[in-house]
Amino acid sequence: MNPAAGPEPDDSHLADRGRTISLPQPAAPDATGSGFARPALIAGLVFIGGVISAVAVHLALQKSDREQLAARINVAVDNRVSALRAATRSYEDSLHALRALYTFSDDVSYAEFVGATRDSLGRYPGISALEWAPLVAGSDRARVEAEIGRTVRSGYHFIDRAGASGFARAAEAREYLPLIYIEPLADNQPALGFNLLSGTSHQEITLSRTQGRIMLSRVTQLFMEGSTSNGLVIYCPVYGQLPEPGVLPPRENFRGMLIAVSRLDRFFTEAPDRIAAVGYDLLVIDHTPRNADGPIALHGENGVTRIADLPTPEAFATPDSVRVPFPIWGRTWELIFRPSEAWMKAASRRQPY
Numbered sequence: 572m573n574p575a576a577g578p579e580p581d582d583s584h585l586a587d588r589g590r591t592i593s594l595p596q597p598a599a600p601d602a603t604g605s606g607f608a609r610p611a612l613i614a615g616l617v618f619i620g621g622v623i624s625a626v627a628v629h630l631a632l633q634k635s636d637r638e639q640l641a642a643r644i645n646v647a648v649d650n651r652v653s654a655l656r657a658a659t660r661s662y663e664d665s666l667h668a669l670r671a672l673y674t675f676s677d678d679v680s681y682a683e684f685v686g687a688t689r690d691s692l693g694r695y696p697g698i699s700a701l702e703w704a705p706l707v708a709g710s711d712r713a714r715v716e717a718e719i720g721r722t723v724r725s726g727y728h729f730i731d732r733a734g735a736s737g738f739a740r741a742a743e744a745r746e747y748l749p750l751i752y753i754e755p756l757a758d759n760q761p762a763l764g765f766n767l768l769s770g771t772s773h774q775e776i777t778l779s780r781t782q783g784r785i786m787l788s789r790v791t792q793l794f795m796e797g798s799t800s801n802g803l804v805i806y807c808p809v810y811g812q813l814p815e816p817g818v819l820p821p822r823e824n825f826r827g828m829l830i831a832v833s834r835l836d837r838f839f840t841e842a843p844d845r846i847a848a849v850g851y852d853l854l855v856i857d858h859t860p861r862n863a864d865g866p867i868a869l870h871g872e873n874g875v876t877r878i879a880d881l882p883t884p885e886a887f888a889t890p891d892s893v894r895v896p897f898p899i900w901g902r903t904w905e906l907i908f909r910p911s912e913a914w915m916k917a918a919s920r921r922q923p924y
Contacts (some may be wrong), residue, residue, distance in 0.1 A: 640915070641891075647850065648893045648908045655839075655906075659899060662698065662831055663785060665691040666807040669701065669829050673809045679703075681723050681752055688754040699793075699802065699834050700759050703752040704767050705827035709745050719751045724763060727751075731769035738794075741766050748776070748828055759832075761794040767828060772804060774861060776828065778901060779806045783820040787900035789857065790835060790867050790878075801878050803838060805831040805900060835878050839870040850914030854887045854907040863903075872911050891915065 672687055673679055679687075688701040707715050712729060720727040729741035729749045738761070741747065748767040753759045767776055772788040779786040788804040810824040839853070852871050857864040866881040888894070888907055897904040 644891060644893060644908075644910055647910075648895065651851070651853075651908070652895055652897070652906065655897070658695075658697065661695055662805060663807075665695060665698070665701075666785065666805065666829050666831055669703075670807055670809050671813075673703070673826065673829070674811070674813055684752045685754050692754065697833050697838050698831050699837065700830075700832040701754050702750050702759075702762075702830040702832065703827065704748040704750045704830065706825055707747045707749060709743060709747070712747065715749070715751070719764075723751065723756075724760070727764055729766050730764045731766050732771070738765065741769065744768070750830075758796050759794075760796055765794075767830075772806070775901065776806055779808045779828070780825055781819070781822070783808055783810070783818075785900050787902045789859070789862050789864050789902070793832060793834065800834050800836070802832055802834045805833070807831070835868055836876045839868065839876050850911055850917075852887075852909045852911065854882070854884065854909070856884060856905040856907065858903045858905055859901075860903070872914075 668691070669687060672683075684703060691701060692698060705715075707729075716728050729747055730738040731741045733739035741749075741764075744766075746768070750763055750765045750767070753763055756763065770776075771791055775786040775788050778784075785808075786806045788806070790801050791804060793800050793802040807829040808820070809826045809829055810820050811826055812824060839855075850872055852869065854866055855868045855870070857867050866884065866887075867878070869877040869881050869887075871877065884905075884907060887909060889909055892907055892909045895906045895908070897906050
């Protein structure tokens, strides 16, 4: 070693030149490892997300369809309830027109009564008969019986209800409400002379008389020539002067009762404004606390009203049924509209109802 030449170069790093040096290489993809797992996972998540989105859209559309169907049902029911309310107002108007006649006339003849009622009977076929029952003191009974026997029907006399389906000559009483005029008379002669105070609607008559408002009977038996039928009776009180709204009429001003009679099997079919529930079955329930009748009529989509062998509300209603409270002339009715299967199918296809 020559010190003057400086340090010798270090060539130890060249010691590896004679052997192969292995450098790190990228790992080959493993079919069972994470290299293939990531794309598969992403694809799976995309697929699942698509399914969830499709299901969500489907459920949203189903919900929208159900909501639209429910809206269609409610609109159709509202139309029919409005028709029924319009019918009741028409009956009220008819009775109020007759009441004005009796309020401002001291003596309405039978011919005048017939003339005044024929228009209403022609316009409102749901009304089977219109009747007049004046308040008669016991002391005046003989005179009234003789007069009506002379002007309306020979042999006329006051009669009381006797048992479930018959009449008997009225007993002596302090006062009476006898039917003296009926139009049409031919079909309703058995009821002529009937004393309303002896009937099953005494509560409704008392409320109507003392409160000055129209009242509706519960379902009652109607007596007609050669047959009987169940029906509804509407009572309209008449006074010597028209009662002021919200003011109870003086008891001494009461003059009598105007009555509209409707056969139950015709009330929903023949009433004005087409109450008939096309596409629906309609169950009518009476919940009036003082004398509830329960189900009173089933009006079918075929236009026929059934009044016997009626189902319970629980057996009748379906999840798509609509229940509507319907107060009517002092009674508490409930209407249950049940859409028919054919109507539901048509409505679900968005066809007009």
